[in-house]
Amino acid sequence: MSTETKPDIGIDRSVGDFRYEMDYAYDAGVGLTEATIDYISDVKGDPDWVRAFRKEGYRKFLEKPMPTNWATKDLDNIVFENIRYYLSQGQVPKRTWDEVPDDIKKTFERLGIPEQERKFLAGVEAQFDSEAAYSNIKAAVGEQGVIFVGSTEGLKEHPEIFKKWFGKVIPSGDNKFSALNSAVFSGGSFIYVPPGVKVKHPLQAYFRINAQNFGQFERTLIIADEGAEVMYMEGCTAPKFETATLHSAVVELVAMKGAKIQYITVQNWSSNVFNLVTKRGLAHEDAEIKWIDCNIGSRLTMKYPGVVMKGKGARGEVVSIALAGDGQHQDTGAKMIHAADNTTSNIISKSISLGTGRATYRGMVHVPKHLKGCKNNTECDALLINTNSRTDTYPAISVRGQGNAVQHEASVSQISAEQIFYMQQRGLSEAAAMSLAVNGFVNDLVQQFPMEYSVELKRLIDLEMEGSVG
Amino acid sequence: MSITTAPSVESGNSSNWPEWFRQDQRKAWDLFQSLGQPKRTDEPWRFANLKAIEIGGFQAAAGVRDAASLVAGSTAHADGDLAAKLVFANDTLIHTDVKGLPSGVLLLPLEQAAKEHEELFRKCFMTSEVRLGSKKFAALHRASLRTGAFVHVPKGVVIEKPIEIWHWVDGENATVFPHTLIVLGESASATVIDRFVSAHDESSLAIAVNDLTLGKNARLHYVGVQEWSDKATAFHINATEVERDANSTALQMNLGGAYVRGESDSHLLGEGSRSVMLSINPASGSREIDQRTFQDHFAPRATSDLLYHNALADSSRTIFAGLIKVEEAAHETDAYQKVRNLMLSDEAEANSMPGLEILADNVRCTHGATSGELNEDELFYMMARGIPSKQAAQLIVRGFFGTVLERLENEDLQAHLGEILDRKLGF
Numbered sequence: 017m018s019t020e021t022k023p024d025i026g027i028d029r030s031v032g033d034f035r036y037e038m039d040y041a042y043d044a045g046v047g048l049t050e051a052t053i054d055y056i057s058d059v060k061g062d063p064d065w066v067r068a069f070r071k072e073g074y075r076k077f078l079e080k081p082m083p084t085n086w087a088t089k090d091l092d093n094i095v096f097e098n099i100r101y102y103l104s105q106g107q108v109p110k111r112t113w114d115e116v117p118d119d120i121k122k123t124f125e126r127l128g129i130p131e132q133e134r135k136f137l138a139g140v141e142a143q144f145d146s147e148a149a150y151s152n153i154k155a156a157v158g159e160q161g162v163i164f165v166g167s168t169e170g171l172k173e174h175p176e177i178f179k180k181w182f183g184k185v186i187p188s189g190d191n192k193f194s195a196l197n198s199a200v201f202s203g204g205s206f207i208y209v210p211p212g213v214k215v216k217h218p219l220q221a222y223f224r225i226n227a228q229n230f231g232q233f234e235r236t237l238i239i240a241d242e243g244a245e246v247m248y249m250e251g252c253t254a255p256k257f258e259t260a261t262l263h264s265a266v267v268e269l270v271a272m273k274g275a276k277i278q279y280i281t282v283q284n285w286s287s288n289v290f291n292l293v294t295k296r297g298l299a300h301e302d303a304e305i306k307w308i309d310c311n312i313g314s315r316l317t318m319k320y321p322g323v324v325m326k327g328k329g330a331r332g333e334v335v336s337i338a339l340a341g342d343g344q345h346q347d348t349g350a351k352m353i354h355a356a357d358n359t360t361s362n363i364i365s366k367s368i369s370l371g372t373g374r375a376t377y378r379g380m381v382h383v384p385k386h387l388k389g390c391k392n393n394t395e396c397d398a399l400l401i402n403t404n405s406r407t408d409t410y411p412a413i414s415v416r417g418q419g420n421a422v423q424h425e426a427s428v429s430q431i432s433a434e435q436i437f438y439m440q441q442r443g444l445s446e447a448a449a450m451s452l453a454v455n456g457f458v459n460d461l462v463q464q465f466p467m468e469y470s471v472e473l474k475r476l477i478d479l480e481m482e483g484s485v486g
Numbered sequence: 487m488s489i490t491t492a493p494s495v496e497s498g499n500s501s502n503w504p505e506w507f508r509q510d511q512r513k514a515w516d517l518f519q520s521l522g523q524p525k526r527t528d529e530p531w532r533f534a535n536l537k538a539i540e541i542g543g544f545q546a547a548a549g550v551r552d553a554a555s556l557v558a559g560s561t562a563h564a565d566g567d568l569a570a571k572l573v574f575a576n577d578t579l580i581h582t583d584v585k586g587l588p589s590g591v592l593l594l595p596l597e598q599a600a601k602e603h604e605e606l607f608r609k610c611f612m613t614s615e616v617r618l619g620s621k622k623f624a625a626l627h628r629a630s631l632r633t634g635a636f637v638h639v640p641k642g643v644v645i646e647k648p649i650e651i652w653h654w655v656d657g658e659n660a661t662v663f664p665h666t667l668i669v670l671g672e673s674a675s676a677t678v679i680d681r682f683v684s685a686h687d688e689s690s691l692a693i694a695v696n697d698l699t700l701g702k703n704a705r706l707h708y709v710g711v712q713e714w715s716d717k718a719t720a721f722h723i724n725a726t727e728v729e730r731d732a733n734s735t736a737l738q739m740n741l742g743g744a745y746v747r748g749e750s751d752s753h754l755l756g757e758g759s760r761s762v763m764l765s766i767n768p769a770s771g772s773r774e775i776d777q778r779t780f781q782d783h784f785a786p787r788a789t790s791d792l793l794y795h796n797a798l799a800d801s802s803r804t805i806f807a808g809l810i811k812v813e814e815a816a817h818e819t820d821a822y823q824k825v826r827n828l829m830l831s832d833e834a835e836a837n838s839m840p841g842l843e844i845l846a847d848n849v850r851c852t853h854g855a856t857s858g859e860l861n862e863d864e865l866f867y868m869m870a871r872g873i874p875s876k877q878a879a880q881l882i883v884r885g886f887f888g889t890v891l892e893r894l895e896n897e898d899l900q901a902h903l904g905e906i907l908d909r910k911l912g913f
Contacts, residue, residue, distance in 0.1 A: 085527045383857075386832060400847045404814070409842040412532070415857035417832035422858070428844050428851040 044102035050074065053199055056102045060168055060202065065179070073188040073198025080192035088345060090316050094290055099231040099262055101200045157215060162246075163208040164219055167235045170206025177208050182237055185268035185298045185324070194294040197233045197266040204234030204265065209244035209275075218247040218280070218466065223263075231262040238268070240275035240303075249280040249466065260315065262290045269297035269305055273327065276304045282469055284476070285314035287344060293319045296351070299359075301327030308464055311338045311346050312476060320378060322351030325359035332361040337458050337473070340373030340405075341480055349378035349411075350394075354420075358389040365396045366458050369405035370480060379411040381422060388419040396426035399457050401450070401481075431457075451481045502597040502633075504604070514628035521622040530619030533805045533837045534776050538719060538745035539623075544691040546630075547576035547660035556685060557581040560652040563902070569647040575654035575685070577632040577662050588645060592638040596665060599636035606638065610669050610699045614725040618749035618778040623721050627663045627693040634665030637678060641671035641701070648677040648707075648899070655692060655714070656685035664694040670704035670732075677707040677899060682722075684715035684742070692720040700732035702756065707735050707896055711906060714742040716771060722748045730756030730785070735894060737764040739903065740775050741910045748777040754788035754816070764894070765794040766887045768910060769802035769834070779808040781823065783816035783846075792823040795890050797883045798834035807839040810853065814845045823853035828886055830860065830879070880911055 044055045053074055057067040082091050157164070163174060171178045188198035205221050223234060240246050263285065271277045277297065285291050291314040297305035307321035323332025334350035352361035367375030377396045398407035409426045431453040439449035455462075455474055462470045503511070524531040524539065550556065557580055560573045570593050573581035584593050592599070600607045616624040635651045653664035666680050684690060692714060700706055714720050720743045728734050740746050752761040767775050781790035796804045810821040827836035838855035860882055868878035887907055891900045 081527075086529050086532075385835075398842075398844070400844065400849075403817075403847045404845075405847060407842070407844045409840075409853070411838070411840060411855070413838040413855055413857065414533070414835065415827065415829065415837075416835040418829040418834070418859035419832070420829070420857065420859070423854070423856040424838070424840065425854045426840070426842060426852065428842060428849060430847050430849070 042102065042104045044100065046100050047097040048074075048099070048101055048200065052101055056200060056202065059102070059104075061172075063172070063175070066171060069183065069188070070199050070201075073195050076189040077192060077195035077199055080189070080195055082192060087318060088316065088347065090345065091290075094260065094262060101231055101233070102202060103230060104202070160213045160215075161210040162213060162215060163206065165206050167201065167204040167206050167237065170237065174206070174208065177239060178206060178237065181239055181268065181270050183268075185270060185296050186266050186294050190294060193264045193292045194266050197235060197264050197294070200231070201233045201235035201266065203232075204236040204267075205238070205248070206236070207238040207246065207248065209240045209246045211241040212243045214245040215247070218249050221248070221250045223250060231264065234265045236265065236267040237270075238277060238279070239270045240272060240277050242272045243274045244272070245276040247278040247280065249282070249469070251282050251284070260288050260290055263293070265293045267293070267295040271297065271299045271303035271305050273301045274303060275300070278306045278308065279321075280308045280465065280469065282310045282312075282465075282473065283314070283317070284312050285317075287313060287315050287341070289314045291317040291319065293317075295319065295321040297321075297323045297332070299323055299325050299327065299330035299332060301356075302329040303327060304331040304333075306333040307335070307350070309334065309336045309348065310465070310473060311336070311348055312480065313341070314344060314346075316345045316347065318347045320349040320351050320380070322353065323361060324353040324355055325361065326355045328356045328358055330356060330359045332359070334363045334365070335461055335464055336363075336365040337461050338365070338367040338375050339477065339480055340367065340369045340375040342371030342373055345374045345376065347376040347378060349376075351380045352382070352392055354383045354387060354390040354392070357387055359387075360390070361392045363392070363394040364461060366399070366461055367397075367407060368399045368401065368454055368457065369407050370401045372404050372406075374406040374408070376408040376410065377426070379424075381411070381413045381424070383415045383417075383420050383422060385416040387417065390420040390422075392422045394424040397457070398426070398428045399454065400428065400430055401454070447481065451478045454481055504601050507600050511629045511631070514625045518622055518625035518629055521625065523622070524619060528619065530778060530807070532807070532839070535745065535774055535803075538774060539747070541691055541719065543659060544661040545659050547655065547662050548657055550575040550578065550580065550654070550656050551685075553580045556654045556656070559683075560681070562681065562906070563648070563650060567647060568650050569645050570649045571652070572635050573652040573654070574633065574635075574664065576656055576660060577664070579633055586647060588643055590640045590643055591645060592636065593649065594636045596631070596634035596636050596667060599667070603636075603638070606669060607636070607667075610697055611667055612695065612697060612725070614727065614751065614753065616723060616749070618751055618780060620721055620723055620747065620749055623693050624695065624723050627665070627695050627723070630661075630663050631665060632663065634667065637666070637668045637676065639670050639674035639676045642673050643671070644675040645677070648679050650679045650681065652681045652683065653692075653694070654683050654685050655690045655718070657690070658688045659690065660688070661691045664692060666696040668697065668706065668708065669699045670701055670706055672701045673703045674701065675705040677896070678709070680708075680710045682710065682712045682714055682720070684713070684718060687715045687717065689717040690714065690719070692718065693723070694721065695723045698724070698726040698734060698736065700726070700728045700734050702730045702732060704729070704732040706733070707894065707899060709737045709899065709903065710739065711903070712738065712740045712742060712746065714746075716742060716744055716773070718743045719745045720747070722746070724748075724750040726750070726752045726761055728752065728754055728756065728759040728761050728788075731758045732756065733760045735762040735764070737766070737890070737894060737903070739766045739907070741768065741906070743775075744773060746773070746775045748775070749779075750777070751780040752782065752790060754781070754783045754790055755785055756788070757785045758787050759785065760789045761791075762893060763790070763792040764890050766890050766907065767794070767796040767804060768799075768883070768887070769796060769804055770799040772801050774803045774805075776805040777807070779806075781808070781810045781821055783810075783812045783819045783821060786815065786817045786819070788816065789820040790822070793890055793893055794825045795828070795886055796825070796836060797828040797830060797886060798836055799830040801831070801833035803835045805837045806855070807841070808853070809841040809843060810851055811843045812846045812849050812851065816846050817848045819846065819849040819851065821849070821851045825855045826886070827855075827857040828860070828883065829857060830883070880913070884908070884911055884913070
């Protein structure tokens with residue numbers, strides 16, 4: 017699984033930087049009004065409760081102010097009336113690769129999806145602009161009762177499970193962008209893993225924005241029932257456009273008693289994308305939710321995966337790598353809400369700022385009253401490559417009562433001149449030495465990614481490092 | 487005067503100030519009125535108890551009831567151990583002792599300094615922007631200011647013994663605006679202790695400001711010992727400016743108050759400058775201590791080092807929000823920030839927001855925040871040696887604060903403040 021899989025991953029920006037002229041069968045036009053929402057609901061054939069949910073989300077979206085009291089003013093550059101909220105070629109996901117229209121197939125073949133699936137993935141869902149273009153789940157996994165479909169299909173065909181948790185982990189009014197997503201969501205995955213089922217191979221999804229001025233608003237809901245285990249991986253790309261593009265997803269995870277969910281994201285948006293994503297998991301008793309998040313690319317990413325540890329002994333973990341290249345702002349972090357005794361959370365965040373890139377860690381750890389035995393550990397390390405690079409750290413930690421242990425540590429460092437000198441003495445070029453040092457900085461985290469991702473990640477870091485020295 | 491009518495400008499004592507300052511005060515009053523009350527969504531007020539800062543019910547402090555007893559009570563040091571002492575009560579200077587000051591050192595009421603040393607006063611009096619949230623309250627302070635302490639130590643003068651400045655508040659719902667302005671010339675050195683005390687167990691409002699200005703290679707130890715009554719509302723707003731190779735160590739001890747907001751803003755202006763920011767906060771009852779700090783590095787090779795220790799008993803609450811900012815030019819910065827919360831009760835709440843903003847490279851910055859409880863092993867160790875559990879816990883808390891006192895690197899000061907702390911903790 018090393019060199020020959022490299023071109024297949026689809027996180028190398030040069031691989032993702034292409035687009036096709038598409039004739040969309042369904043296009044909600046530019047701007048957002050109640051009519052846009054009705055259009056989307058009509059096209060998708062939403063049940064009434066979903067239409068009502070969307071309208072409620074829209075109302076909250078209008079109500080909520082932009083969070084610029086704490087977040088970057090760059091958010092004010094999003095022009096909501098210039099964005100296209102729904103585009104699709106047809107809303108029914110195809111089951112086999114052959115059924116997928118040729119032009120969409122071309123896109124995903126360049127990203128390497130079918131090859132991936134052939135290799136080992138348990139299921140693949142690929143989203144092209146608003147809708148899932150192709151989804152499949154290996155027979156073996158399906159036989160175990162695992163459901164892996166698009167969110168549209170999920171809410172229609174499995175309403176009894178879907179409705180119970182949809183919008184419960186992240187209410188539409190959570191923030192302005194979760195409200196926007198609730199109003200216009202389309203696509204994303206719905207996964208249900210029955211009690212005791214351990215999905216051996218990772219389930220995988222790809223998200224791609226192909227159209228200019230487009231907003232992608234996928235909605236993912238993953239439920240692991242008692243004792244179940246599942247790993248989900250998502251990759252994201254978009255070609256470079258002249259104007260800003262918006263990606264605003266909502267991802268909800270529910271781990272029932274003793275269940276385990278790992279959610280892995282490798283994002284490589286092009287530098288015109290506003291990537292504003294709300295991700296949160298709900299961990300019941302003894303359950304474990306782990307977010308592994310790698311953010312490369314985009315103009316502005318704001319993403320703080322969270323875990324609400326609702327049951328005793330629940331565990332939450334966020335492992336995050338962010339690389340902010342020239343002109344980019346990675347505003348990432350984690351939220352850990354302890355809501356039961358003996359819950360444990362761990363946050364490890366490493367960021368690299370290159371050129372004029374800015375990496376921000378923003379975190380929240382909350383231990384409310386009358387809890388015992390809660391532990392949190394947070395470590396944030398930032399690496400600055402150039403003199404004009406920038407990094408910030410803004411954690412917020414609230415602890416009530418005794419009997420809990422919370423610690424936060426952060427450091428900022430540079431690659432030492434000695435290290436570089438040492439490597440150059442042994443014949444490495446300065447750039448190669450820098451790359452090696454950066455890879456060393458994130459190495460312990462990269463190892464937590466599945467192997468093919470970690471190999472690709474290293475290569476991607478090398479690419480980003482090119483030209484950053486001297 | 488209630489807070490909603492214009493302050494001292496119209497209240498009769500304005501003749502003490504020069505006309506230019508009175509104009510300044512009118513502008514400050516307008517600013518106070520035009521600025522809105524802090525809101526929940528204002529980041530500098532995150533987690534803050536906004537109800538506690540609705541300051542409408544307070545009155546201008548009236549005359550002091552018994553000045554002689556307050557002067558008599560202002561004796562933490564034997565007189566021979568001090569370089570000088572000023573005692574203010576309800577914003578009136580009631581006692582001056584400057585016999586021990588080396589010649590050339592100025593220790594004056596602020597209004598006198600504004601008249602006689604206008605240039606210096608203008609250069610150093612509240613010149614930096616109030617950036618940590620209390621702009622409105624600082625404007626009220628400026629508008630309402632009646633007096634305060636002005637300390638100027640000229641170039642090369644070293645004052646060995648401390649200068650002690652007492653600020654008393656006396657009267658139910660009385661308001662005071664203590665101010666200490668310290669200017670150290672090149673290579674000058676001084677130790678200044680501000681004491682904030684309530685005459686009685688009464689509700690009061692204090693909006694206190696201290697400006698610390700250190701010239702090249704100067705050295706300052708500044709301590710604010712805050713012992714307002716447990717019913718008091720207090721704002722303590724600091725700005726420190728440190729020039730090349732100068733070294734400032736400032737400690738804020740919060741031993742009283744119902745609601746205390748502290749804002750400490752250090753500007754590392756000169757190459758090789760250093761600012762050590764310390765705080766000791768034994769919080770009990772329903773006390774709230776809300777502290778915001780800023781370590782702003784403008785020059786290369788400067789150091790800032792912050793250590794705040796909070797011990798939280800009963801239903802007390804603390805907020806710490808700190809920011810280290812390394813500006814673009816400030817290469818080879820060393821900046822550290824650490825807040826530790828020792829939780830002594832299930833009802834207590836500690837909020838920590840340690841922040842970093844780094845715009846330069848080649849810096850060494852770390853910050854940390856921890857919240858934990860008493861170490862069981864340490865308790866057990868002492869109890870096994872016959873120390874009752876309550877006393878053992880007290881000893882641990884005393885030790886927890888002792889590590890902050892050690893950072894003063896001044897044995898006399900450490901011993902003196904240690905005694906104050908012991909009394910507070912009930913040893």
